[in-house]
Amino acid sequence: MKDILYKLFDYNYLTRDEAKQVLIDIVKGGVPETQIASLITSFLMRSISVDEILGFRDALLEMRVMVDLSDYSPLDIVGTGGDGKNTFNISTTACFVVAGAGYNVVKHGNYGATSISGASNVIEQQGVKFHADNDLFRKSLDKCNIAYLHAPLFSPALKAVAPVRKSLGVRNFFNVLGPLVNPVQPEFQMLGVYDLAMLRLYSYIYQEENKKFTIVHSMDGYDEISLTSQFKVVSNRGEQLFMPDDLGFKRLNQEDLYGGDTPEDASKIFRDVLSASATEAQTNAVLVNAAFGIQTVDQTKTIEECIEIARDSLYGKKALKVLEKFIEINS
Structure with a gap:
């Protein structure tokens, strides 16, 4: 060493x-x-x-602990973290909107290391118990189109370095690794990165592996589509730059996406969005990320069509029903 x-x-x-x-x-x-x-x-x-x-x-x-869910052809939506913005859990919330639209999602996540609340914090706040039961994952996918894999149960190295990462409190290469080590190795991946160098790095890796992917980066430094600035999207279909109003959304401010001071705060926003009772800004940030997630799987659809599918999932309470069923199965 x-x-x-x-x-x-x-x-x-x-x-x-x-x-x-x-x-x-x-x-x-x-x-x-x-x-x-x-x-x-x-x-x-x-x-x-x-x-x-x-x-x-x-x-x-x-x-890793092996989990084979390849027959579900799932999607994962994840951010590298480490952007220092302390947003609410946009990617995690978007996963439930995508599942509500009928697409299979296998979300891989962890407790927050460089943020107040990681995906696992928010999921755990709903009363979910983490497990490594393959049959239960399949039941969850069959009944509500989503399964959640708590990273330390599947990656011993992540568990081994967790205390050091937490004490350092800064982004590091484990943020980069997280999206690459979903034990299911999903067929589809939507990834948010915090800078353009990371975007290029991941695009090299995904192209080498022939994976169906979408990588997003907001040009003011968010590891997701924040709608606070112009954002870049790189996928199997090429590269595009968007402004929020290109897709019919208002430009947001950083404070609109604030995730709160505790996991409980972040959990409330997560639940409010899926209950269609959050702010317009919070809702739109989730919708646009869910839409690009849907397009990652269904590349024949335009992004405008995918936004409408995401709206129907959210406002038709399909995403909320997915959450409620998910909690029932996994708690």
């Missing part, structure tokens, strides 16, 4: 195999937390390479 750290401190890059072995060593134990913190910090000093990301991901996937 010391040799690896010296290599990183000299601004050298790890090979894919070296990166893989580092994470395996951490999970096996015996690597002090101070060295784990140093490893994480070193990647804040420079950009991470594609080989390093792929090596870390290889380790996480090799050690």
Whole structure:
């Protein structure tokens, strides 16, 4: 581990195999937390390479708890986190809107490490109990089109580094890894990133893997479509730039998306949106992200058509019914 750290401190890059072995060593134990913190910090000093990301991901996937839900052809909507904006859980809420529209979703998430409330905080606030029961995941998908995988139950490395990540409280390469290590390896992925360098990195990875994907980035630094600025969308269909009013939405302010000071605050917004009783700003942010999620799966539809499908899911109370059934099955 010391040799690896010296290599990183000299601004050298790890090979894919070296990166893989580092994470395996951490999970096996015996690597002090101070060295784990140093490893994480070193990647804040420079950009991470594609080989390093792929090596870390290889380790996480090799050690993961296997879950096979491939026959459902699911979608995951996730953000890297680490944008420092403290928004409410837009991606998680959008997942339920997409499921309400009849598309299968397997959401992979965790407790907040660089934010007040991660996906797992909000889901847990609804009374859901996390599990690794494959039959229960299938029941959940059959009955309400969505399953939720709490990352530490499936990725030992994420659990091993969680205390260090939490104490550091800054974005790090584990934010980058999260979207790549959904144990189901879903057929469709919608991803939000916090800067253009990350957007390019993920687009290289997804193109190499032939995955059906959509990557979004708001140009003022959000890891989702925030409607606060122009935003970029990169997918199998190419690249596009949008302004909110291009899609019929008002431009929002940062405070419109504030997620609150506690997981309870974030959970209330999540529930309000799905109950169609949230603010127009909160609702529209979820609708536009859900719409691009739907288009990731159903690429024959225009984004305008997908927005209307998302509206019908939300205002027709289909998304709320999905949530209620999901809680019933998983609590």
